[in-house]
Amino acid sequence: MSTPMTTRRTSLRRLVGLVLASSLLSLSVAATTHAEVIERVVAVVNDEAIFLSDLRQKAAPFLRRAMQAPTEAQRMQAVQQIYTQLLDRMIDERLILQAADEEDVTVSTSEVSTAIDNVRTQSGLEEREFWEAVRAQGFTPQQYRRDVRQQLLRLKVLNQRVRGRVNITEDDVRARYDEMAVRARREATFEAEYIRLPLPADASATDIHQAMRDAEDIRAGIESEDDFASAMDEHGGGSTGRISERDLAPELSEVLLTLEEGEVSAPVRSEASNAVFILHLVNRDLASDALPAYDDVRMDVYREMMQEAMTRQEELFLEELRRRAIIERRLEQ
Incomplete structure (x- = not known):
């Protein structure tokens, strides 16, 4: 039987994931490293280097899963897959950070602290318990704060550069609700x-x-x-x-x-x-989970549509940044 503390820790894991794991949703395996440690450049983004040590640090929280692969060949394949996917994500993050510099977008220490406090409050954990849970996920407090800062920068840049491209009207929301109603009626x-x-x-x-x-x-x-x-x-x-x-x-x-x-x-x-x-x-x-009345779910539908639209526009924005950038990948070298 789960205890209140177990429930709270589980909730914390989910909430921490909202800030950190959105960039890693496609990664279901973890990484390991070769025995030797060699510092080198694994990518260059507009003359800014991404180092192997940074990539390994990103991969560290996934080491345990990678070690569970049954054979050495599978472990090495998992390493390569996660390194490749993580490097792609790090390149995108670097592009976003460079765009933030161009737009003079900044995130203050107080904004980072506020965001972390919000996550901790939603988790229901005391501060000591919160940071223990963060460490249990393989992140140091410094890594966590840095990743929160990058996520906040990303959101600010996207709101500044992309939000104006998204226009969800009342008719759009009603049309989505009608589609949901048809699906409910099919059941x-x-x-x-x-x-x-x-x-x-x-x-x-x-x-x-x-x-x-x-x-x-x-x-x-x-x-x-x-x-x-x-x-x-x-x-x-x-x-x-x-x-x-x-x-x-x-x-x-x-x-x-x-x-x-x-x-x-x-x-x-x-x-x-x-x-x-x-x-x-x-x-x-209708089924027992019949669709609520339109007025009861209107804002939920709007938020869902806004998130979908922002995700599409974010990818388009990143494609624009990639086209304009000079990107060199050296992971295979």
């Missing part, structure tokens, strides 16, 4: 009634056109559930019973997904059923 079960106008086995375009016109005339006369019931008795139809979206022909399920309870659809042709239908959604039972 629902529902009951519907239908009026069915069969088509001839080898229906011509004229036959189909006439059936659609007849269906439109019928639909025009339906203003209530009683009207629908009368039309169903007169022209033929029935009830689907309790079904799910996958139980119907796609063209019919797509229409039902857009209907609210009690609503009647326009005529729709189903090739699978060789008929024209008018549908009435009687009721829908």
